[in-house]
Amino acid sequence: MLLLLNSARRRAKRGQGGFTLVELLVVIAILGILAAIVLFNISGVNASAACNAMKTDGATIQTAVDLYFYNKTLYPDSPDVALPPGPANNDNVNIGELVASNLLHQAPPATEKFTYVVKAGYGSGTVQGNLVPASAGCIYNP
16 A cells, blocks of 8 residues: 555656646636626626616606696797697707706716607607617617
8 A cells, every 4th residue: 555655656746747738728718718608698788777777767757747747838848848839859858957847856877868759649748768879679669
């Protein structure tokens, strides 16, 4: 038994232990591929979260616009437009007026844009939102 242990020690001293350069490079390559897969999946999560946040802000702004109209019988437009005819298609929603009237606590981020939609099937004060720059798949009230 002692002879076997001495033989193993002599082999370990001759450089028989450890990993070869090829083995280390293979492990590093595998880790790099796994990191690339994880980063690719995480990037989609951020875009989806921004879209969901914009849609939630759009619903909040639509409610605030409706309350503003019921209180003042005009829409928060730039400048305010009394009904009729109401806001024109693609007029910007006056977010500052909604915040000043205490109907919104804060303005949405600059990456979100909200306008009025005037077309068949929509009421005259319908709000449409999208991300800036515009993303075809992410629209509130398309």
